[in-house]
Amino acid sequence: MTTDNQDGFSTRAVHKGRGFAGTTGAVMPPVFMTSTFEKDNPDGFDYTRSGNPNFRLVEEAIASLEGAQFATCFASGVSAITAVLSCLKSGDLVLAEENIYGCTYRLLERVFNKFGLVARYCDLSQPANWEEIRRQKPAVVWLESPTNPLLKILDIAGISAVAAEVGATVVVDNTFASPYLQRPLELGATMSLSSTTKYVNGHSDCLGGIVATNDxxxxxxxxxxxxxxxxxxxxxxxxxxxxxxxxxxxxxxRHCANALELARWLETRRGVRMVRYPFLPSHPQHELARRQMKAGSGILIAEFDCSTEKALEFCRKLRLFTLAESLGGVESLVCHPPTMTHAQVPAEVRRKVGIGDGLIRFSVGIEDVADLRRDIDQALTEVIG
Ligand SMILES: Cc1ncc(COP(=O)(O)O)c(C=O)c1O
Incomplete structure (x- = not known):
């Protein structure tokens, strides 16, 4: 098995990461469940904390899919974020998009803050605010696009160009898009970070994180x-x-096709105050999303005119969408960000960035879309009207 640089994304996704079969001819690599390796082995392994054949395979494959020279795998997306932030020093400034993932915010504010790392936040979907990068000269500009949960789209190429003027490192959390839809390094970012727990693994059966870079x-x-x-x-x-x-x-x-269809339908449904999906023309950064991403991904949000209690009741009435944290698996999930993924973000910050009590996030799976639509419709009828 060999791949070359002309192979397309799907071919590389299937064929990259098939080494270490030895003389067995195994088409899928084995799992190397070993903590340690005999000294001076030709592949250079010593102890699994610092390397294992299964790490190399996933790293080689994701590097290729992200269009990167290198990738490093971690135990989770949060481990990958920890790895990047651990390389900064006391007094360094991280200028982050204000609507980043709640646990990234928690790491910045409640862990790295104790060691002197400074984080400031602004709405980087507004080009006028890029001036803050020139003014504050951060060590790192931290982006997420689409953002969690508001699905704001940030202009990775535009922001990276401004960051380059002041020598700032640009990190893009690419979890919501996956390298299939968006490749931040090709747009000028220094690092593309993903929670592979989500789309890359796609089956909700393990956690993982990856950082891809050419640096x-x-x-x-x-x-x-x-x-x-x-x-x-x-x-x-x-x-x-x-x-x-x-x-x-x-x-x-399939995620993208299902989500787009549900988003279009929800926009016309009574009782729905707002629907946001990057490939809907009503999305504030719709043109940018079409430029930067191959499709809109599988996440959409909707806001209902209701209290937290009613929003949670709606979620529990769904038959095919399980009320659960996480996203990006083959099965549909639903989440109420204010009480789940973003509960650790202070209420006033949540309100300021637009995470209201009636906000629902759908991670649209690969089921038959007609069934998903029927399911949302019955729950809406029963709870919201
Ligand atoms: C955008 C984003 N980044 C990072 C993470 C963290 O990933 P993990 O749960 O694998 O630690 C998540 C998890 O939901 C996420 O949504």
Missing amino acids: TAWHKRMLFAQKALGLQPSPFDAWLTTRGQRTLALRME
């Missing part, structure tokens, strides 16, 4: 963080990620 110094730092902080995944989880990656393109196509 040799950052790659070395990521390898150091993987072993020095003990942020590595288990070989089995790395293997599950490789297995999930094989079908990434196919799954994303």
Whole structure:
């Protein structure tokens, strides 16, 4: 099996990461469930905290899919974020999009803040605010696009160009798009970080994180963080990620088609105050989304005119959407961000960035879309009217 640089995304997703079969001819690599390796082996492994064949396979494959020279895998998306932030020093400034994932916010405010890291936030979907990058000269500009949960689209190329003027590193959390829909490094970012727990694995059966980059110094730092902080995944989880990656393109196509259809329908449905989906013309950054992403991904949000209690009642009435954290798996999930993923963000911050009590996030799975639509319709009729 060989792949070359002309192979398309789906071909690379299927064929990359098939090494270490030895003389067995195994088409799928085995799981190397070993904590340690005999000294001086030709592949250079020593101890699984600092490397394992299953890590190398997932890293090689995701690097290729992200269009990167290097990738480093971690135990979860939060481990990957920890790895990047651990490389900064006291007094460094992180200028972050104001609507980042709640646990990224928590890491900045409640963990790294204690060690002197400073984080400031602004609405980077507004080009006028990019001036803050020139003015504040941060060490790192932290982006997420689409953002969680508001699905704001940030102009990665535009922001990266401004960050380059002041020598700032640009990190893009690419979890919601996946490398199938968006490749931040090609748009000028320094690092593309993903929770592979979501779309890349796609089956809700393991956690993982990855950081892809073309920057040799950052790659070395990521390898150091993987072993020095003990942020590595288990070989089995790395293997599950490789297995999930094989079908990434196919799954994303169905996620995107289903989500777009549901978003279009919800916009016309009584009782729905607002629907947001990057590929709907009503999305504030619709043109940018079409430029930057291949399709709109599988997440959509809707706001109902209701209290937290009613919003949760709606979620519980759904038959096919399970009320659960996470997203990006083959099965549809629903989430109430104010009481779940973003509960640790202070209420006033939530309100300021637009996370209201009636906000619902749907992670649209790959089921038959007619069934998903019927399910939302019956729950809406019963609870909201
Ligand atoms: C945008 C984003 N980044 C990072 C993470 C963290 O990933 P993990 O749960 O794998 O630690 C999540 C999890 O929901 C996420 O939505």
